[in-house]
Amino acid sequence: MSGSDRGGDAIACPTCGEADDLSGNREDELILITCGSCDTRWYRDPRRRCHRCGAGDLYAAPVAVVEKSRGTQLSIVSTTSDYLCWSCDRDLIDAQRQSGTALMPDRLPTN
Ligand SMILES: [Zn+2]
Ligand SMILES: [Zn+2]
16 A cells, blocks of 8 residues: 555554455455554455445445345345445454454445
8 A cells, every 4th residue: 555545544454453454455346454563464445435434444344134034034035245334333343354244234324
């Protein structure tokens, strides 16, 4: 990543806080950022910003698409992605990364 496309956004590794030793690889419309310090990788979507704090550094979290089957049972039919903010939604991001499973839509912050 060149110095100029950092813009005013402070990008830092969510695991170790490294802000300089980061590299970015474009994958389709996302950028895969790799921390050179602890090897954490995460995706950054350059088109999106947090609507609450304006940060451009969002995490594309897997989110379950659920359908009501009989009664109140919900079943997961597929997964999609939603964008969480590293500062506003940090708890949710940590929980998702720890569990390794898709988030349930009712856990997402209301927009
Ligand atoms: Zn790191
Ligand atoms: Zn935010």
